[in-house]
Amino acid sequence: MALEVKNLTFSYARNPSRKRRDFSPVFAVNDFSAVFERGKITAVMGPNGCGKTTLSKLLVGILKPLRGGVFLDGENLSGRRLAEIGKQIGLVAQQPDRQLFCTSVSDEMEFGLKCLELDSAEIEARKARYLEYFDLERYAETFPFELSTGEKQRLVIAAVIAMKPAYLILDEPTSALDRGRKAALGALLRGLASDEHTGVVLFSHDESFTARYADGVIKMEEGQTG
Amino acid sequence: MTGGASNHVKSGGLRSIDPRPKLMLMVSASTACMLTGNIPHIAGILCVLILTLVVGGADMLVVLGRIRALLLLIAALFVIQTIFAGMDGLLLAAVLSLRLLVVVLAAAILLEGEIRDYLLALVQMKLPYELAFAVIVGLHFLPILRDEAVNIYCYMQLRGKDFKKLGIAKKLRAYSGLCLPILAGALRRAYETSIAMDLRGFRAMPGRTSMRRLSMRGTDVILTIFYPVIFIALGFIFVR
Amino acid sequence: MKTDDHIFIETRNFSFSYPPTGKGTERRPALADINLAIEIGSITVLVGPSGCGKTTLCRCLTGAIPKLIKGTLTGEVYIGGREIAHDDAVTVGALSAQIGFVTQEPDHQIVMTAVEDDIAFGPENLMKPPAAIRSSVDAQISNMGLAGKAETNPSALSGGEKQRLALGGILAMNPEAMIFDEPMSNLDADGRTRFTRRIKELKSGGRTVVIVEHDFELFDFADRWVLMKDGRLICADAPANIPRSLLEDELWR
Numbered sequence: 001m002a003l004e005v006k007n008l009t010f011s012y013a014r015n016p017s018r019k020r021r022d023f024s025p026v027f028a029v030n031d032f033s034a035v036f037e038r039g040k041i042t043a044v045m046g047p048n049g050c051g052k053t054t055l056s057k058l059l060v061g062i063l064k065p066l067r068g069g070v071f072l073d074g075e076n077l078s079g080r081r082l083a084e085i086g087k088q089i090g091l092v093a094q095q096p097d098r099q100l101f102c103t104s105v106s107d108e109m110e111f112g113l114k115c116l117e118l119d120s121a122e123i124e125a126r127k128a129r130y131l132e133y134f135d136l137e138r139y140a141e142t143f144p145f146e147l148s149t150g151e152k153q154r155l156v157i158a159a160v161i162a163m164k165p166a167y168l169i170l171d172e173p174t175s176a177l178d179r180g181r182k183a184a185l186g187a188l189l190r191g192l193a194s195d196e197h198t199g200v201v202l203f204s205h206d207e208s209f210t211a212r213y214a215d216g217v218i219k220m221e222e223g224q225t226g
Numbered sequence: 227m228t229g230g231a232s233n234h235v236k237s238g239g240l241r242s243i244d245p246r247p248k249l250m251l252m253v254s255a256s257t258a259c260m261l262t263g264n265i266p267h268i269a270g271i272l273c274v275l276i277l278t279l280v281v282g283g284a285d286m287l288v289v290l291g292r293i294r295a296l297l298l299l300i301a302a303l304f305v306i307q308t309i310f311a312g313m314d315g316l317l318l319a320a321v322l323s324l325r326l327l328v329v330v331l332a333a334a335i336l337l338e339g340e341i342r343d344y345l346l347a348l349v350q351m352k353l354p355y356e357l358a359f360a361v362i363v364g365l366h367f368l369p370i371l372r373d374e375a376v377n378i379y380c381y382m383q384l385r386g387k388d389f390k391k392l393g394i395a396k397k398l399r400a401y402s403g404l405c406l407p408i409l410a411g412a413l414r415r416a417y418e419t420s421i422a423m424d425l426r427g428f429r430a431m432p433g434r435t436s437m438r439r440l441s442m443r444g445t446d447v448i449l450t451i452f453y454p455v456i457f458i459a460l461g462f463i464f465v466r
Numbered sequence: 467m468k469t470d471d472h473i474f475i476e477t478r479n480f481s482f483s484y485p486p487t488g489k490g491t492e493r494r495p496a497l498a499d500i501n502l503a504i505e506i507g508s509i510t511v512l513v514g515p516s517g518c519g520k521t522t523l524c525r526c527l528t529g530a531i532p533k534l535i536k537g538t539l540t541g542e543v544y545i546g547g548r549e550i551a552h553d554d555a556v557t558v559g560a561l562s563a564q565i566g567f568v569t570q571e572p573d574h575q576i577v578m579t580a581v582e583d584d585i586a587f588g589p590e591n592l593m594k595p596p597a598a599i600r601s602s603v604d605a606q607i608s609n610m611g612l613a614g615k616a617e618t619n620p621s622a623l624s625g626g627e628k629q630r631l632a633l634g635g636i637l638a639m640n641p642e643a644m645i646f647d648e649p650m651s652n653l654d655a656d657g658r659t660r661f662t663r664r665i666k667e668l669k670s671g672g673r674t675v676v677i678v679e680h681d682f683e684l685f686d687f688a689d690r691w692v693l694m695k696d697g698r699l700i701c702a703d704a705p706a707n708i709p710r711s712l713l714e715d716e717l718w719r
Binding site: 341 | 590
C-alpha cells in the first residue's frame with residue numbers, strides 16, 4: 001500500500017498561440033519517481049524553486065502530469081475527481097488563507113467531515129478532539145480569518161487530519177509555527193503514522209524538524225527540474 | 227520553463243512605440259465613434275485600428291485570444307437587439323456593435339505595451355500620481371485574484387466538496403463559500419499592501435520623482451497627431 | 467526628553483491593545499509594559515511563541531501602530547531620540563527614511579510590475595533625484611543577485627528572489643535601521659545562509675537590525691536575543707547569557 005509516483009513529468013509550457021501574460025512562478029518536475037509508503041513519514045526536501053509545490057499539487061491531482069503518473073495503492077489518479085481524491089489524500093497547502101471557507105472555526109472543522117457523510121456524533125467527537133489538540137477550542141466561534149497566521153495554519157492542519165485520510169501531504173506545515181507547536185505537530189504526525197497507518201509526505205525546508213520526525217528523506221535536486 | 231520567460235514578448239513595432247500615442251488613439255477613437263452615428267465612418271475607424279495592429283506587428287492570434295470573449299458578447303448583443311427591434315433596430319444595433327468593437331480593438335492596442343509605461347505616461351501627463359497608482363495596483367491584483375480563485379476551488383474539492391454531485395441550490399451555496407476566502411484574501415492583501423506602501427514612504431512627501439523618463443521620438447509625435455486627425459478626416463469623407 | 471546618543475530605538479513603559487472585536491470582548495493587551503533600548507549598529511532578535519506580541523512590537527517601531535493601525539496605547543516609543551507614538555507631526559512616511567520594514571510576505575510589499583521599478587518605488591516616494599535613484603537601484607539589483615531581471619515582472623520571481631527584491635527595495639531607501647518579520651520562513655537552507663551573511667553585512671555597514679524569527683538559533687551572532695511571552699518582555703541579553711532552560715522549555719509552555 002503506497003502512494004507511488006512514476007516518471008512524473010510536468011511543465012507549464014503553454015500553447016504559444018494563446019499566450020497568457022504570466023504571473024505565478026511555476027517550476028517544472030522532470031522524470032521524478034518516488035514511493036511514499038503508508039505508516040511512514042517521508043520528507044521531501046530541496047532548494048527553493050525545485051518544484052516541491054508543483055509536486056504536491058501533482059500528488060493530489062490539482063495539476064495533471066505531462067508524462068508519467070501518480071498511483072494511489074496501485075490505481076492511477078488521472079481521471080478521478082478531486083473530491084474523491086481528497087477523501088483519501090489530505091493536502092495541507094502553503095497558504096492557509098486559501099483553505100478556509102467557513103464563517104466559524106467550528107464550521108470549518110465540520111466542512112470536510114460533513115462531506116464524508118459521517119454521523120453527527122462522530123463529527124462532534126473528531127472536531128472536539130482536534131480542536132483541543134491544536135489548542136483552538138476557545139476560538140470555536142471565531143471567524144477563521146481573524147486568527148493569526150500560525151492559528152490558521154493549525155486550523156487547516158486540524159481540519160484535514162480530522163478527515164483521517166490514508167495519506168497526508170503537508171507543504172511547509174511548520175513555517176508559521178513556533179517550536180512548541182512544531183513539537184506537538186511532529187508528535188501527532190508520528191502517532192498518525194504508527195497508530196492510523198497514515199502515509200505522511202512532508203515538504204519542508206525545516207531540517208531540524210524533518211531530521212527529528214521523518215523516517216526517510218527524498219532530496220529533490222535542481223537537476224530534476226526543467 | 228518559468229513564468230518569467232513569457233514576460234518578454236518580442237519588442238519592436240507597436241511595443242516600441244511610446245504609450246502616449248496609444249492613449250491618444252484610445253481616447254480619440256472612442257470619442258469619434260461616440261460622436262458619429264455613421265456606419266461607414268465607424269467602419270473606417272475600425273479599419274485604421276486593424277491596420278495599426280497589423281502594421282504594428284501584433285500577433286493577431288494572441289490579440290484574438292484576448293478579446294474572444296468580448297467579441298462573442300458583442301455578437302450576442304447584436305443578435306438580441308435585432309430580434310427585439312426588427313429591421314428598424316438593425317441599423318441601431320449595427321452602430322452600437324461597431325462602436326463596442328472600436329473600444330475593444332483600441333483596448334487591444336493598449337495591451338501591446340507595458341503597464342509600467344502607461345503608469346509613467348499618466349504621471350508625466352500630470353495626472354495625480356495617487357490616482358495613477360491606484361489604477362495600476364488594482365490591475366496588478368486582478369490576475370492574482372484569478373489565480374487564487376482557481377486554487378481555492380481546488381482546495382475546497384479536496385476537502386470533499388463534490389461540485390458535480392450537488393443540485394443547483396446547493397451548488398450555488400457552495401460557490402458562495404468560494405467568495406469568502408477570495409474576498410477575505412483580497413481585503414487582507416489590500417490592507418497589508420496599503421500599510422506596506424505607506425511604510426515605503428508612499429505619499430510621505432508633497433510630490434514624487436521618477437527614476438525613468440519617457441521621451442517621445444519623431445514617430446511618436448507624428449502618431450499622436452495622426453490618429454485624431456485621421457478620425458476627423460474620415461468623418462468629413464463619409465458624413466455629408 | 468532626549469535619549470542616549472548611542473540608542474536608536476527605545477520604548478518606555480509601552481503597552482498596546484488592539485481595539486475590541488465586534489463581539490464586545492475586551493482583548494488582553496498585545497504588549498504590556500515594554501521597556502527596550504536598542505543600540506545603534508546592533509542586531510536584536512525577538513524570540514517567543516506565536517501571539518506573544520513580536521510582530522505587534524515591530525509595527526510599533528515603524529510607527530504603523532498607532533498611525534495606521536489604531537488601538538489603545540500608553541507609554542512612549544523613541545526613534546533616533548524623537549518620540550513618535552504620540553507626536554502627530556511624525557508620519558509613517560517620514561519614518562520610512564529612518565526605519566525600513568521588510569514584511570513576512572514579500573507579495574504584500576511588492577507593488578510595481580518590474581523589478582527595477584519596485585526597487586525605485588521607495589526612493590521615488592522620498593523624492594530622491596532620478597540619477598541617484600538609478601544608481602542605487604542598479605547597485606541593489608546586483609547586490610540582491612537579480613542581475614538580468616531588471617525588467618522582469620516580480621510575480622514571475624521565485625520565493626527567495628521575491629524576498630531579496632523586497633529587501634533591496636527597502637535598502638535602496640537607505641534607512642538607518644531595518645526590521646525583518648519572519649525573514650526565513652520562505653527560504654531554503656542556502657537562502658538562509660546567504661540571509662544571515664547579509665545581516666552581518668548590514669551590521670558592519672553600521673545599520674541597526676531587528677529580526678523576528680522562529681529559528682533564532684541561526685542568529686547566534688546577534689548582540690541580543692529579546693525573549694517575549696504573552697506581550698511581556700521576559701529577558702533580554704546576549705545569546706550566550708540566556709539560561710538554556712528558559713529557551714528550551716519555559717518560554718514555550
